[in-house]
Amino acid sequence: MTDKVGTIRDVARMTGLSTATVSRVMNGNPKVNPEMRAEVLRVAKQLNYVPNPAARALSTRRSKTVATIIPTIEHSVFAKFITAIEQTLAARGYNLVLAISNAELTREMAAAEQLVAMGAEAFILTGATHSGELLDMLERRSIPVVFTSIFDGASAVPTIGYDNTALATAAIEYLHGNGHRTIAVAHGPTAESDRTAARCRGVLLASSDEIETPLVEVALSVEGGREAARRILEMSPRPSAILCLSDVLALGVMFQLQSMGLTIPDDISIMGFDNLDWSKDSHPSLTTIDLPATRMGDVAARQVVDRLETSAPMTSTRLPARIVERESVRRVT
Amino acid sequence: MTDKVGTIRDVARMTGLSTATVSRVMNGNPKVNPEMRAEVLRVAKQLNYVPNPAARALSTRRSKTVATIIPTIEHSVFAKFITAIEQTLAARGYNLVLAISNAELTREMAAAEQLVAMGAEAFILTGATHSGELLDMLERRSIPVVFTSIFDGASAVPTIGYDNTALATAAIEYLHGNGHRTIAVAHGPTAESDRTAARCRGVLLASSDEIETPLVEVALSVEGGREAARRILEMSPRPSAILCLSDVLALGVMFQLQSMGLTIPDDISIMGFDNLDWSKDSHPSLTTIDLPATRMGDVAARQVVDRLETSAPMTSTRLPARIVERESVRRVT
DNA sequence: CAAACCCAAGTAACCGGTTACTTGAGTAGT
DNA sequence: ACTACTCAAGTAACCGGTTACTTGGGTTTG
Numbered sequence: 001m002t003d004k005v006g007t008i009r010d011v012a013r014m015t016g017l018s019t020a021t022v023s024r025v026m027n028g029n030p031k032v033n034p035e036m037r038a039e040v041l042r043v044a045k046q047l048n049y050v051p052n053p054a055a056r057a058l059s060t061r062r063s064k065t066v067a068t069i070i071p072t073i074e075h076s077v078f079a080k081f082i083t084a085i086e087q088t089l090a091a092r093g094y095n096l097v098l099a100i101s102n103a104e105l106t107r108e109m110a111a112a113e114q115l116v117a118m119g120a121e122a123f124i125l126t127g128a129t130h131s132g133e134l135l136d137m138l139e140r141r142s143i144p145v146v147f148t149s150i151f152d153g154a155s156a157v158p159t160i161g162y163d164n165t166a167l168a169t170a171a172i173e174y175l176h177g178n179g180h181r182t183i184a185v186a187h188g189p190t191a192e193s194d195r196t197a198a199r200c201r202g203v204l205l206a207s208s209d210e211i212e213t214p215l216v217e218v219a220l221s222v223e224g225g226r227e228a229a230r231r232i233l234e235m236s237p238r239p240s241a242i243l244c245l246s247d248v249l250a251l252g253v254m255f256q257l258q259s260m261g262l263t264i265p266d267d268i269s270i271m272g273f274d275n276l277d278w279s280k281d282s283h284p285s286l287t288t289i290d291l292p293a294t295r296m297g298d299v300a301a302r303q304v305v306d307r308l309e310t311s312a313p314m315t316s317t318r319l320p321a322r323i324v325e326r327e328s329v330r331r332v333t
Numbered sequence: 334m335t336d337k338v339g340t341i342r343d344v345a346r347m348t349g350l351s352t353a354t355v356s357r358v359m360n361g362n363p364k365v366n367p368e369m370r371a372e373v374l375r376v377a378k379q380l381n382y383v384p385n386p387a388a389r390a391l392s393t394r395r396s397k398t399v400a401t402i403i404p405t406i407e408h409s410v411f412a413k414f415i416t417a418i419e420q421t422l423a424a425r426g427y428n429l430v431l432a433i434s435n436a437e438l439t440r441e442m443a444a445a446e447q448l449v450a451m452g453a454e455a456f457i458l459t460g461a462t463h464s465g466e467l468l469d470m471l472e473r474r475s476i477p478v479v480f481t482s483i484f485d486g487a488s489a490v491p492t493i494g495y496d497n498t499a500l501a502t503a504a505i506e507y508l509h510g511n512g513h514r515t516i517a518v519a520h521g522p523t524a525e526s527d528r529t530a531a532r533c534r535g536v537l538l539a540s541s542d543e544i545e546t547p548l549v550e551v552a553l554s555v556e557g558g559r560e561a562a563r564r565i566l567e568m569s570p571r572p573s574a575i576l577c578l579s580d581v582l583a584l585g586v587m588f589q590l591q592s593m594g595l596t597i598p599d600d601i602s603i604m605g606f607d608n609l610d611w612s613k614d615s616h617p618s619l620t621t622i623d624l625p626a627t628r629m630g631d632v633a634a635r636q637v638v639d640r641l642e643t644s645a646p647m648t649s650t651r652l653p654a655r656i657v658e659r660e661s662v663r664r665v666t
Numbered sequence: 667c668a669a670a671c672c673c674a675a676g677t678a679a680c681c682g683g684t685t686a687c688t689t690g691a692g693t694a695g696t
Numbered sequence: 697a698c699t700a701c702t703c704a705a706g707t708a709a710c711c712g713g714t715t716a717c718t719t720g721g722g723t724t725t726g
Contacts, residue, residue, distance in 0.1 A: 005473075005474055007711090007712055007713085008712065008713060008714095009712075009713095017675075017676085018675065018676045018677075019676090019677095019712090019713075019714085020675070020676060020677080020678095020714080020715075021674085021675060021676075022713095023713065023714060023715080024675090024714095024715095026713095027714085031673075031674065031675090032674075032675085033674065033675085036674085036675085048470075048473050048474070050449060050450050051450070051712080051713065052391070052452075052711085052712050052713065053387075053390075053396075053450055053451050053452040053713095054386075054387045054388075054390035054391040054394075054396065054452055054711080054712080054713085055387075055391050055681090055711070055712035055713035055714085056712080056713055056714075057386075057387035057390075057681095057713090058385070058387040058388050058391050058680095058681045058682065058683085058711090058712080058713075058714095059680075059681050059712080059713050059714045059715085060681085060713085060714065060715095061387075061681075063386075063387065063451075064451065065430075065451065072416070073406065073412045073415055073416055074412045074413060074416065074610065075412075075610070075611075079406045079407045079408070079412055080407060082406060082431075083405070083406055083407065083433055086431060086432060086433050087433070090432065090443075090444065090447065093447070095430050095432075095447060095448065095451045096430065096431055096432075097398075097428050097429065097430050097431075098415075098419060098429055098430075098431045099419060099423065099428075099429075100416055100419050100420070110423075111423065114423065114426070114428065115428065116383060117383050117384070117386055118386050118396075118397065118398065118428045119385075119386040119387055137381075140338075140381050141338050141381070141383075221610065221611075222610065222611035222614040222615075223610075223611075223613075223614050225614075226614055248611075251611060252611070252614055255614055255615050255616040256616070258591075258616040259616040259617075277407065277408070277554065277555065277556075278408075278554075278555035278556075278581075278584060278585070280556075281555040281556050281558075281559055281585055281588055282555075282588050283588040283589070283591040283592040284592075340681090340682055340683085341682060341683060341684095342682075342683095350705075350706085351705065351706045351707075352682090352683075352684085352706090352707095353684080353685075353705070353706060353707080353708095354704085354705060354706075355683095356683065356684060356685080357684095357685095357704095357705090359683095360684085364703070364704065364705090365704075365705085366704060366705085369704085369705085384682080384683065385681085385682050385683065386683095387681080387682080387683085388681070388682035388683035388684085388711090389682080389683055389684075390683090390711095391681090391682080391683075391684095391710095391711045391712065391713085392682080392683050392684045392685085392710075392711055393683085393684065393685095393711085394711075
């Protein structure tokens with residue numbers, strides 16, 4: 001049992017074959033005599049041989065690496081998304097290189113440069129707001145990119161996601177359909193997220209003389225949700241419902257209301273956005289909008305890989321998202 | 334503005350210098366005339382030149398890539414951990430390649446093979462239970478490895494984490510110190526996680542004639558927590574406290590108790606394990622054990638990079654974790 | 667029986683950097 | 697004036713695969 005890693009020439013020497021044949025075996029090229037193939041594999045295993053990825057990448061100009069940059073991985077829906085991407089890429093023989101931008105464009109740019117410099121063949125980005133410099137760089141190197149968590153049929157870069165604006169509008173209309181007229185909306189920082197901004201736009205589109213929708217911007221965390229609830233309860237007239245533009249905020253809102261002795265949905269209705277995996281298990285269970293995070297990661301990864309392997313054009317995809325009715329919203333009159 | 338990416342020879346040709354000088358400039362080698370340096374950088378920028386990572390890796394035998402395999406990224410403490418690793422690696426010029434094993438040893442092995450085949454220089458693994466095959470492979474290729482989320486001074490492979498057993502014992506003792514004698518313990522599948530198994534061991538060590546600690550194994554999810562609570566409430570005598578070996582379970586337990594009309598901690602005390610970021614914001618706020626996930630990721634990444642750059646030996650590190658007293662546990666008599 | 671063909675296997679150029687070693691101009695020392 | 701030294705810059709081998717093209721034995725065909 002050797003302790004050093006062998007090269008293709010070692011394997012060639014030991015089998016008495018050429019490097020070309022060894023290479024063919026390692027790549028599953030069918031034009032090799034089965035006996036030779038078996039012999040090569042035997043020796044390769046014995047030598048603990050694995051083709052050097054750098055040499056292979058240099059020669060083929062393929063790194064089999066896809067970069068994903070997300071704003072954060074903590075709470076929220078990104079964890080599911082990343083999991084799906086990783087699984088799909090792995091199934092296709094690709095690797096995921098991950099960077100986290102903290103929702104800062106400059107960090108995103110820096111991360112992207114590093115990822116390009118390490119050979120990423122394609123990028124999966126979050127949202128549609130990115131520095132022009134970044135997009136230029138990818139364009140110049142003709143590196144495929146997709147935007148996710150957002151759908152925009154008119155975007156030059158393919159988008160894979162849902163229509164944040166329309167969904168937010170639908171949420172308000174749903175609440176309105178249940179008799180709510182004053183609906184407070186808790187949301188994270190719009191400056192950090194165009195998805196949040198799009199949702200706010202959707203809220204505004206749905207509001208009218210009939211429907212008031214005071215917006216409350218807080219940090220995107222459970223703690224932020226608590227703060228939002230406190231602020232909302234001081235409003236007058238007091239909203240009969242709170243739409244949280246993220247389930248994470250909804251959790252904070254629920255905790256805050258409970259600690260103030262209020263009952264959901266009797267005293268006030270709550271609606272979320274995301275459908276995280278605990279949303280069905282909260283008390284009361286949370287009415288929310290189910291975002292297809294897993295599906296989105298899967299589709300994004302699949303499209304990118306297809307593009308890399310067959311130059312198939314990537315197409316924007318609108319993923320279905322729907323309202324999940326549960327117990328946290330009640331009908332008022 | 335060219336649209337093709339240039340090579341080092343293009344830059345050399347355009348500047349009238351040799352590839353060696355260009356290479357020196359790109360690597361910050363000080364032995365270059367400042368004027369030449371500036372010229373090279375100018376041309377490089379104009380040509381949109383970035384050194385080919387595969388060529389560089391082939392030549393230097395360094396990929397600047399660290400692999401991390403975690404069981405899951407959803408809920409729980411891994412998201413923080415991964416974030417810290419990514420940040421620290423990025424700061425040192427390294428990239429993170431992530432794989433998710435779903436707590437399956439075979440998937441972990443498969444992922445590791447792919448990661449080795451893509452040039453990962455070091456591995457950060459979770460827990461101490463891994464297939465011998467995997468460890469052998471890394472050993473043979475002399476790829477550095479660390480285990481995390483666990484501390485074991487006697488381990489041959491360096492471990493960076495905390496003492497799960499002792500912490501669980503401490504948790505039971507804390508509850509006992511608050512007068513609890515019958516303490517139900519909700520935990521995830523021990524077969525999937527040696528950390529969970531170690532915690533269960535710690536629980537058992539603390540139990541005695543004085544202290545009863547019935548164990549309840551459920552899925553590691555909020556839903557699992559709800560199930561655990563249901564099962565625990567049927568026990569007789571009914572436990573006065575529930576120790577959840579993960580905050581995620583605690584959340585489920587709290588929801589279930591609330592939906593049954595019980596009050597925490599008046600009717601029953603709850604204690605968690607992890608200190609996720611919402612734990613301080615729940616209602617009531619959760620008494621739990623603060624695990625240094627961020628610190629752990631940082632230390633792991635730092636050690637691995639130091640090892641790669643200076644061959645410094647890696648050393649097992651026990652990270653401090655402590656009980657955070659909040660409102661979910663009450664003193665009984 | 668010779669020409670045409672097939673196909674497994676080999677040869678060697680090439681991918682794009684890095685770097686040990688070499689070169690040669692300029693400066694210092696005697 | 698001549699040797700010794702310094703140092704920026706160049707030359708070219710090398711990293712370890714892949715693959716277009718070549719080779720040559722064996723089979724088919726007219």
